[in-house]
Amino acid sequence: MKVHVEPLGDHAVVVRFGTSIDPHIHGQVKQFSASLEQDPLPGMVEYIPAYATVTIFYDPVAVYERNKGWQRTDGGSRPPFSPYEWYCGQIRERLNSLGEAAPASGRVVKIPVLYGGEVGPDLGEVARHNNLTEQEVIETHASGDYQVYMIGFAPGFPYIGGMPEKIATPRRQSPRLSIPAGSVGIAGKQTGIYPLETPGGWQIIGRTPLRLFRPEADPPSLLQAGDRVRFVPVTEEEFRAYEEGSA
Amino acid sequence: MTMRVIRPGLLTTVQDTGRYGYQKHGVIVSGAMDPFAHRAANLLVGNRDSDATLEMTLIGAALEFTEDALIAICGADLSPTIDGVPVPLWKPVWVKKGTVLESGGCRFGARSYLAVAGGIQVPVVMNSRSTYLRAGIGGHEGRPLRAGDVLKSGPLPEQSALMIRHLRTHAEEGAFVPAEWGIGPELLPMYESQPVIRAIRGSQWDWFAADSQEAFFSQPFRVTPQSDRMGYRLEGPVLSLVRQTELISEAVSFGTVQVPAEGKPIVLLADRQTTGGYPKIAQIASVDLPLIAQTKPGDVIRFVEISRAEAEALLLDRECSIRQAKLGIQFKLA
Numbered sequence: 001m002k003v004h005v006e007p008l009g010d011h012a013v014v015v016r017f018g019t020s021i022d023p024h025i026h027g028q029v030k031q032f033s034a035s036l037e038q039d040p041l042p043g044m045v046e047y048i049p050a051y052a053t054v055t056i057f058y059d060p061v062a063v064y065e066r067n068k069g070w071q072r073t074d075g076g077s078r079p080p081f082s083p084y085e086w087y088c089g090q091i092r093e094r095l096n097s098l099g100e101a102a103p104a105s106g107r108v109v110k111i112p113v114l115y116g117g118e119v120g121p122d123l124g125e126v127a128r129h130n131n132l133t134e135q136e137v138i139e140t141h142a143s144g145d146y147q148v149y150m151i152g153f154a155p156g157f158p159y160i161g162g163m164p165e166k167i168a169t170p171r172r173q174s175p176r177l178s179i180p181a182g183s184v185g186i187a188g189k190q191t192g193i194y195p196l197e198t199p200g201g202w203q204i205i206g207r208t209p210l211r212l213f214r215p216e217a218d219p220p221s222l223l224q225a226g227d228r229v230r231f232v233p234v235t236e237e238e239f240r241a242y243e244e245g246s247a
Numbered sequence: 248m249t250m251r252v253i254r255p256g257l258l259t260t261v262q263d264t265g266r267y268g269y270q271k272h273g274v275i276v277s278g279a280m281d282p283f284a285h286r287a288a289n290l291l292v293g294n295r296d297s298d299a300t301l302e303m304t305l306i307g308a309a310l311e312f313t314e315d316a317l318i319a320i321c322g323a324d325l326s327p328t329i330d331g332v333p334v335p336l337w338k339p340v341w342v343k344k345g346t347v348l349e350s351g352g353c354r355f356g357a358r359s360y361l362a363v364a365g366g367i368q369v370p371v372v373m374n375s376r377s378t379y380l381r382a383g384i385g386g387h388e389g390r391p392l393r394a395g396d397v398l399k400s401g402p403l404p405e406q407s408a409l410m411i412r413h414l415r416t417h418a419e420e421g422a423f424v425p426a427e428w429g430i431g432p433e434l435l436p437m438y439e440s441q442p443v444i445r446a447i448r449g450s451q452w453d454w455f456a457a458d459s460q461e462a463f464f465s466q467p468f469r470v471t472p473q474s475d476r477m478g479y480r481l482e483g484p485v486l487s488l489v490r491q492t493e494l495i496s497e498a499v500s501f502g503t504v505q506v507p508a509e510g511k512p513i514v515l516l517a518d519r520q521t522t523g524g525y526p527k528i529a530q531i532a533s534v535d536l537p538l539i540a541q542t543k544p545g546d547v548i549r550f551v552e553i554s555r556a557e558a559e560a561l562l563l564d565r566e567c568s569i570r571q572a573k574l575g576i577q578f579k580l581a
Contacts, residue, residue, distance in 0.1 A: 006450060007447070007530075007555045008450065008498065008499075008500050008503070008530060009447065009500055009502060009503075009530035009531070009532070009533065009555075009558065010447075010532060010533050010555065010558040010559045010562050011500070011533055011562075012498070012500055014450060014497065014498070019495070020495065021495055033271075045267050045268070046267050046268045046269075046270055046271065047271065048270050048271050048498035048521055048522065049271060050495070050496055050497040050498060050522055051495045051496060051497070052495060052497070053497040053498065055497065055498035055500075057267070057270075057500070060559060060562055060563065061562075061563070061566050064563055064566075078563060078564065078567055082556060082559060083559060083563075084555060084556075084559055150496065150522065151271060151272050151273040151521075152273050152496060152520065152521050152522035153273065153520055153521075153522070154273055154381075154520075155269075155272060155273040155274045155275070155382055156272060156273050157273050159496065195273075196381065196382060198381075213273075213382070215372060215373065215382065215384045219269075219272055220269060220272050220274060220373060221272035221273060221274075224271075224272075225271065
């Protein structure tokens with residue numbers, strides 16, 4: 001698919017690399033994001049990478065000022081100029097300067113997880129739904145090759161793709177009013193981790209002692225789009241040791 | 248300058264122009280719901296646009312000024328008084344030490360902004376002073392104000408000092424002195440309790456059935472009680488898709504109108520999530536965001552379609568007017 005560029009209102013541009021969840025499409029998202037990170041476009045406020053899109057937020061006033069200044073006098077008219085059109089040109093130029101997207105590499109982040117019991121109340125349900133034992137669910141979840149596609153929904157919340165189909169489980173019929181921070185869940189073919197205590201409908205199979213959202217740190221999110229993730233089962237003692245170590 | 252909170256009002260938070268630069272980490276923008284009123288209030292007291300103000304919702308706070316202060320109140324008219332005397336909106340006001348600002352009934356709008364010369368001083372978290380309620384960060388201890396809180400303002404900008412000198416020469420026995428000038432009505436957004444809101448077609452406009460497209464830009468929608476700083480849920484004609492297509496999550500913005508499966512539109516506002524997976528039928532023009540921010544549950548709104556180019560031109564024209572108003576104020580003080 002050709003890269004599609006379209007407006008999100010009068011202050012942002014969506015750069016669309018495709019319409020599906022696909023490692024190749026996401027490779028282009030990562031490559032373009034890395035280029036924006038290294039060399040931000042003029043007037044850029046920030047960008048949001050997602051599965052198949054990068055949305056760039058820009059300051060139309062700053063873009064206008066940079067190109068035209070504010071020479072309007074009383075009763076005079078403002079010189080016509082479209083910050084959006086100009087921005088699309090900048091984006092096209094940048095896209096053309098990029099080569100073939102490199103195959104996904106990214107750093108690997110190990111996530112210790114205490115599975116089942118009180119901290120993973122839905123592990124049994126996931127096992128039943130897939131005709132597996134709880135131990136098999138744990139082994140499958142911890143053996144997957146995962147990729148963080150995007151951070152969204154809540155600060156530091158990773159949308160993780162690549163979970164083996166054989167432990168996929170639909171969301172709970174009715175969402176829980178409160179899911180503790182660190183909970184590891186499954187929703188369909190997705191797996192994710194709740195960074196903050198929030199309501200939610202995912203099947204909760206365990207908990208990590210790691211803090212995913214760290215407002216005092218830069219960056220404030222433990223995981224970044226493009227990271228690879230490995231879940232590592234830990235015992236209750238190991239879980240406690242992690243918690244104390246990070247406190 | 249310091250002030251003490253006597254009563255916090257319904258929901259009073261510290262806000263600025265928003266927390267930009269961290270959305271890729273899932274950190275929401277927050278910031279003033281009515282960016283125009285926030286900016287006007289700052290401009291009137293000589294602050295920078297990005298300085299923090301107090302956003303008061305429907306029922307205003309009661310605040311005691313424990314030192315002299317230069318303030319401006321913009322946005323919703325919550326019938327503000329100082330020591331019982333009505334205070335004008337959209338003007339700089341010099342306030343004497345020991346007086347109390349209170350609110351009466353809500354005459355118009357939903358959100359009122361109180362700027363204090365020097366800006367509300369709270370720690371900057373990730374480039375912003377805005378309160379992010381759910382994560383408990385930013386603003387005053389990451390939460391709405393409570394009785395007993397004490398707020399301080401930052402160092403007085405040069406222009407604020409000039410204004411104070413100007414107003415003090417007119418000081419008589421009253422508790423406060425308003426300036427004779429302010430932001431004129433010709434500069435204001437078209438505030439109304441039943442506003443017509445200009446919007447452009449959203450990214451998934453083509454996914455909607457023709458009668459839903461037509462209904463969106465012609466029928467009235469009511470703001471429901473399930474409306475807050477995150478978003479407004481609207482009640483009106485049910486909007487349906489030509490066929491159910493799954494959208495994979497992508498970025499949303501201030502003023503995005505998205506439509507979940509049951510067909511009732513949600514307008515995403517200051518505390519919106521960073522990404523969303525519902526089809527987007529429209530995007531409100533930036534210049535009209537203040538109009539929806541000042542509506543409250545029960546109010547009726549209408550959307551009217553404009554082009555992307557028109558929305559952009561309106562935004563740039565608004566910027567021109569604000570910059571001229573700024574120059575006008577500097578001229579008056581010279």
